Amino acid sequence: MKKTSHALGITLILILLLPWLLAAEETGNSIMQKVMDTQAATSSAMDIRLTLIDSNGEARERRIQTLSITENGLTNTITVFLSPASVKNTRFLTRERSDGNDDQWIYLPALGRVKRIAASEGNGSFMGSDFTYADMASTTYDTQEADHTLSGDAVLLDRQAYIVQSVPRIVSPYVKTITWVDKESFLPLRVEFYDKDTADPSKVLTTEEVALVDGRWLTRSITMRTLANNHSTRIEILQAKYDIPMNSGYFTTTFLETGRTQ
Amino acid sequence: MKRHSLRSHRWETKGFVSILLVLLLASLPLSAFDGFTDIFGPADEVAATGVSPQTPFAPSFGINGTVGFSIEGMRALDDSREIETAVGGGLEIDLSWRGSIVDAQAKLALQPTIDTPLQWVDIFKGLSVTSYFEGGRIEAGLLKKEWGSGDAVHVVDVLNAPDYRNGIVDDALAMKVAEPMVLTTATWKDAALEVVYKPMLVPMLTAEDPEHRWSMLTDAQAELFSVATVNQVTAAELSRFTNGQYGARLVGTFGPADLGLIYYNGFYTQPAYDLRAYYTSGGAIDIGFTRAQLFATEATVVTGAFTFMFEGGFWLSEDASASETETYNSKWVYLGAVGMLIPGTGAYASVTYHGQYILGFDETNPIDVDTIQANQSSDGKAYMNTLTAAVDIPLAREKVTVRLAGTYQIETKGYALLPSVSWSISDDLVLKVAGRLFGAVGDAPDSLFKTWAANDSLAVGIAYLF
Numbered sequence: 001m002k003k004t005s006h007a008l009g010i011t012l013i014l015i016l017l018l019p020w021l022l023a024a025e026e027t028g029n030s031i032m033q034k035v036m037d038t039q040a041a042t043s044s045a046m047d048i049r050l051t052l053i054d055s056n057g058e059a060r061e062r063r064i065q066t067l068s069i070t071e072n073g074l075t076n077t078i079t080v081f082l083s084p085a086s087v088k089n090t091r092f093l094t095r096e097r098s099d100g101n102d103d104q105w106i107y108l109p110a111l112g113r114v115k116r117i118a119a120s121e122g123n124g125s126f127m128g129s130d131f132t133y134a135d136m137a138s139t140t141y142d143t144q145e146a147d148h149t150l151s152g153d154a155v156l157l158d159r160q161a162y163i164v165q166s167v168p169r170i171v172s173p174y175v176k177t178i179t180w181v182d183k184e185s186f187l188p189l190r191v192e193f194y195d196k197d198t199a200d201p202s203k204v205l206t207t208e209e210v211a212l213v214d215g216r217w218l219t220r221s222i223t224m225r226t227l228a229n230n231h232s233t234r235i236e237i238l239q240a241k242y243d244i245p246m247n248s249g250y251f252t253t254t255f256l257e258t259g260r261t262q
Numbered sequence: 263m264k265r266h267s268l269r270s271h272r273w274e275t276k277g278f279v280s281i282l283l284v285l286l287l288a289s290l291p292l293s294a295f296d297g298f299t300d301i302f303g304p305a306d307e308v309a310a311t312g313v314s315p316q317t318p319f320a321p322s323f324g325i326n327g328t329v330g331f332s333i334e335g336m337r338a339l340d341d342s343r344e345i346e347t348a349v350g351g352g353l354e355i356d357l358s359w360r361g362s363i364v365d366a367q368a369k370l371a372l373q374p375t376i377d378t379p380l381q382w383v384d385i386f387k388g389l390s391v392t393s394y395f396e397g398g399r400i401e402a403g404l405l406k407k408e409w410g411s412g413d414a415v416h417v418v419d420v421l422n423a424p425d426y427r428n429g430i431v432d433d434a435l436a437m438k439v440a441e442p443m444v445l446t447t448a449t450w451k452d453a454a455l456e457v458v459y460k461p462m463l464v465p466m467l468t469a470e471d472p473e474h475r476w477s478m479l480t481d482a483q484a485e486l487f488s489v490a491t492v493n494q495v496t497a498a499e500l501s502r503f504t505n506g507q508y509g510a511r512l513v514g515t516f517g518p519a520d521l522g523l524i525y526y527n528g529f530y531t532q533p534a535y536d537l538r539a540y541y542t543s544g545g546a547i548d549i550g551f552t553r554a555q556l557f558a559t560e561a562t563v564v565t566g567a568f569t570f571m572f573e574g575g576f577w578l579s580e581d582a583s584a585s586e587t588e589t590y591n592s593k594w595v596y597l598g599a600v601g602m603l604i605p606g607t608g609a610y611a612s613v614t615y616h617g618q619y620i621l622g623f624d625e626t627n628p629i630d631v632d633t634i635q636a637n638q639s640s641d642g643k644a645y646m647n648t649l650t651a652a653v654d655i656p657l658a659r660e661k662v663t664v665r666l667a668g669t670y671q672i673e674t675k676g677y678a679l680l681p682s683v684s685w686s687i688s689d690d691l692v693l694k695v696a697g698r699l700f701g702a703v704g705d706a707p708d709s710l711f712k713t714w715a716a717n718d719s720l721a722v723g724i725a726y727l728f
Contacts, residue, residue, distance in 0.1 A: 252452075
């Protein structure tokens, strides 16, 4: 009798807690939302080294610095190319408009002038790398942009990971992506990009190093590999700063032209 | 032979200056603008992720440039079976100093390509000081500036005289003469007002020898100039206070468009020939310049993948009534262009249509400067329309760039084609092969391009970027 009442008690508790337990279970959408939240910031500054590595191991380096600031839900970004010499001091300004489109200007030091340009083609290569412009913006999709399905768990790089399949609802160069998301940091550890009508991924993004800095998880090194030609691009985050005060003068055409905020 | 001796003399001077510049280069730290040093610290000191000190501003010195060699081959003018070669390349160097409120910049070139006596414009491609103040800046010195919205082609770009001594090359900035000027820019969030003053008149540069392969004179003009006395304008006359020029440009961003307004009070840079005395009494031909004011507008509008560009303006000549033969008349100028990225290729293409319409044009007066110019460039018509197109195709992950550029002058059927291929052997070593083709389609009237038809060339060069 005592056993029966004990079991009943446990059952009642479980019934009462069930909605809470169900709510705590991760879904594809909730995981990807956490991925986005983990990377969100009101401002960010990154010092980045890109290394382009061709199939026979020859490497070419590019160095860029980028600042972003988000105000009223709209993000402005300024990118400066530091090397190689052929693109040094090229500066690029993007301002997000409330209608979802971007305004973009470029400063080419060889011409010494600022020029307004159309938004970069999303699937065009960024500086000859394996990343497209869309990849550089984000390698995962917003929950409004894709249907995300949790398809399983795995261990990757000795870390527990969710496997989420994403099918974009927006115009995208890929028909689907599969993302391994670290259960602790909610950083993507691996992303497979699939083109139309292919069973194998066309590109694979691999995270090589993550770090916990000032309570925030950061990806420090990732590599995107194009499987068809075995060309790859490694991105190393030399420095990253988030939610820091930032001079709004950086996000102006005056800064593009002069390299000064005043 | 004369050309070779001139070059030899110039190379002695250039060699000396080159050695000085290379020594200077080797002894200085690099890079004036070196990224966001206030946030990340010096770019050559890579700090641990997320942790770096805020760095106070420090003055810096920078050097960039190219050193290279090229050889251009073209048919000899007197015998089409012979090939003449011209050595090009040389050293181009940008020196910059960045202080807390002052920048200084010198763009120097030591190039053996211009085979006329060495002039300051061949060495100093820019030499300026910029001082910054709250809400703006002031620049002074020898400057090259670009006004207008078009893709390299403009009709309202008035601050620098063009340089045609080496024909047409696929580098709009190289075809400009750095001019002395003072330019003040006041900036607001999305707008800027530029006010400029130029203390002297710098005429368009052309090959002075009528027999030169890049001479812009027609055969009839060359013959006339070989027998007549020509009174050139002296440097002292060009520098007179009364030849000062000034203007202003207001630009701003309005939604998907960048718009601009321009006013300029200056000169047409092409010389005007006063032939009245020569034809009436056998006297000398006087060369002069026509003062004119430009009222213009410019716009860039972005829609989806397309960038639309517009320029339009009215030149009000000092000869507003079009009654004088020795001054150029007023005219309308216009330009429309569209540029776009070609989907899936990374290639960028642009097409530009531009032209002018001369008011009060008198085609029956053979000594009117407008008629003379029209006979040279637009089949004797008051209007002149030109189509220009260019496409840049990056290949092999931007290691190779193929560029095809061409222009077609509709009235004279004259064309210029400027194809090139660049191969980045490494990030700082570029091999380039470029061609220049000039001519006219079918039974075409006289034109600049037809005059230059014998100047087709192929150039091969290599350049090291630093």
